[in-house]
Amino acid sequence: xxxxxxxxxxxxxxxxxxxxxxxxxxxxIYVVNLMASxxxxxxxxxxxxxxxxxxxxxIGVIEGDIASKVDAxxxxxLEIPVVQINTGGACHLDANMIKQALPHFDLNSLDLLIVExxxxxxxxxxxxxxxxxxxxxxxxxxxxxxxxKYPLMFSETDVLLINKIDLLEFCDFDLERAxxxxxxxxxxIAIFEISCRTGEGLKAWFDYLYDKVSKKE
Amino acid sequence: xxxxxxxxxxxxxxxxxxxxxxxxxxxxIYVVNLMASxxxxxxxxxxxxxxxxxxxxxIGVIEGDIASKVDAxxxxxLEIPVVQINTGGACHLDANMIKQALPHFDLNSLDLLIVExxxxxxxxxxxxxxxxxxxxxxxxxxxxxxxxKYPLMFSETDVLLINKIDLLEFCDFDLERAxxxxxxxxxxIAIFEISCRTGEGLKAWFDYLYDKVSKKE
Numbered sequence: 001x002x003x004x005x006x007x008x009x010x011x012x013x014x015x016x017x018x019x020x021x022x023x024x025x026x027x028x029i030y031v032v033n034l035m036a037s038x039x040x041x042x043x044x045x046x047x048x049x050x051x052x053x054x055x056x057x058x059i060g061v062i063e064g065d066i067a068s069k070v071d072a073x074x075x076x077x078l079e080i081p082v083v084q085i086n087t088g089g090a091c092h093l094d095a096n097m098i099k100q101a102l103p104h105f106d107l108n109s110l111d112l113l114i115v116e117x118x119x120x121x122x123x124x125x126x127x128x129x130x131x132x133x134x135x136x137x138x139x140x141x142x143x144x145x146x147x148x149k150y151p152l153m154f155s156e157t158d159v160l161l162i163n164k165i166d167l168l169e170f171c172d173f174d175l176e177r178a179x180x181x182x183x184x185x186x187x188x189i190a191i192f193e194i195s196c197r198t199g200e201g202l203k204a205w206f207d208y209l210y211d212k213v214s215k216k217e
Numbered sequence: 218x219x220x221x222x223x224x225x226x227x228x229x230x231x232x233x234x235x236x237x238x239x240x241x242x243x244x245x246i247y248v249v250n251l252m253a254s255x256x257x258x259x260x261x262x263x264x265x266x267x268x269x270x271x272x273x274x275x276i277g278v279i280e281g282d283i284a285s286k287v288d289a290x291x292x293x294x295l296e297i298p299v300v301q302i303n304t305g306g307a308c309h310l311d312a313n314m315i316k317q318a319l320p321h322f323d324l325n326s327l328d329l330l331i332v333e334x335x336x337x338x339x340x341x342x343x344x345x346x347x348x349x350x351x352x353x354x355x356x357x358x359x360x361x362x363x364x365x366k367y368p369l370m371f372s373e374t375d376v377l378l379i380n381k382i383d384l385l386e387f388c389d390f391d392l393e394r395a396x397x398x399x400x401x402x403x404x405x406i407a408i409f410e411i412s413c414r415t416g417e418g419l420k421a422w423f424d425y426l427y428d429k430v431s432k433k434e
Binding site for chain 2: 037038039040065066067068070071089091118119120121122123126139141142143145146148149150151152164166167170171
């Protein structure tokens with residue numbers, strides 16, 4: 001037995017996303033929208049990425065959370081500009097929230113802005129922020145059936161980082177199956193296998209992102 | 218730097234939730250609303266719970282997903298009535314979706330209805346379905362800081378199942394800290410530590426739920 005309940009798509013966000021995009025382009029900033037389930041490793045990835053790239057480019061971070069400054073505090077020692085957005089209940093960032101955060105940065109001095117979205121595998125996929133690159137993380141602990149169950153996120157993203165590969169031997173996660181499923185849904189996706197805990201696989205991601213930011217593509 | 222963006226609370230769902238509650242009460246059904254992040258172990262828990270209790274009570278299941286029948290298919294061998302709701306994009310179940318699903322069950326023959334919500338640690342907490350018991354799962358792999366970052370879910374739930382404790386030695390998850398944080402937010406919460414993979418701790422949960430359903434409390 002199956003019941004389909006459709007919802008309309010909300011496009012009201014698009015105009016503001018385009019405005020943000022213009023602002024970023026004028027200031028020469030490359031913007032990454034980082035999305036994932038709660039606890040997949042978004043903040044760890046941001047910390048590793050900033051640590052590795054910050055001597056080669058100027059990086060700013062927007063931390064999106066329902067509540068708390070937990071994530072922004074974790075980034076304190078990196079000594080880069082960080083803005084924490086607390087959505088007060090909303091389950092995703094939208095273009096307007098990003099627009100409100102921008103005046104808190106010196107935009108002309110930045111090369112890369114990483115936006116860590118609210119931990120949610122559903123709603124953030126529907127709201128463009130004006131980003132150049134959508135990046136998502138899937139944790140091995142979440143299982144390899146997630147692409148089928150949360151198809152929009154996996155179809156929309158440019159990059160998939162399969163994180164926590166150090167847990168592969170303890171979880172029922174088939175890397176081959178995950179890759180195949182995702183590739184069938186999204187044939188232009190770039191996939192990296194990483195562990196933020198052990199550092200495995202991260203260099204390929206750093207190189208990829210450095211290249212993207214340098215070419216602004 | 219911190220920006221607060223508040224959203225109004227949507228109460229339109231309440232009336233329908235109360236109607237569902239009346240329906241359940243009349244039919245003598247105890248209803249569990251099961252919530253968690255994607256991949257925390259909801260479907261595994263449903264399978265274990267149904268397997269253990271189905272000889273002692275009549276159980277039905279509603280599977281809520283954005284898309285796919287993956288979860289409903291997993292339950293096929295249990296030979297109980299299962300309705301799969303595909304929300305077509307919506308990030309949570311609401312009382313109206315439940316109402317639409319109910320005619321597909323023989324309500325008077327059921328003792329327990331388990332509703333597996335969409336995998337999402339945010340939105341499902343805002344929408345009552347007419348349930349007797351809110352149950353959430355937090356996976357050890359998600360990290361022990363989640364209660365601070367997704368406070369509504371942890372404040373609203375009646376039961377917290379900390380799952381995947383077989384991964385404790387490989388993850389930075391402090392059980393004591395998680396328990397303390399959650400108890401400070403919600404002093405009536407019941408907490409169980411379990412592993413759906415090894416079966417550890419599940420018996421206490423089965424006994425707890427059996428008792429609740431028997432007493433209809």
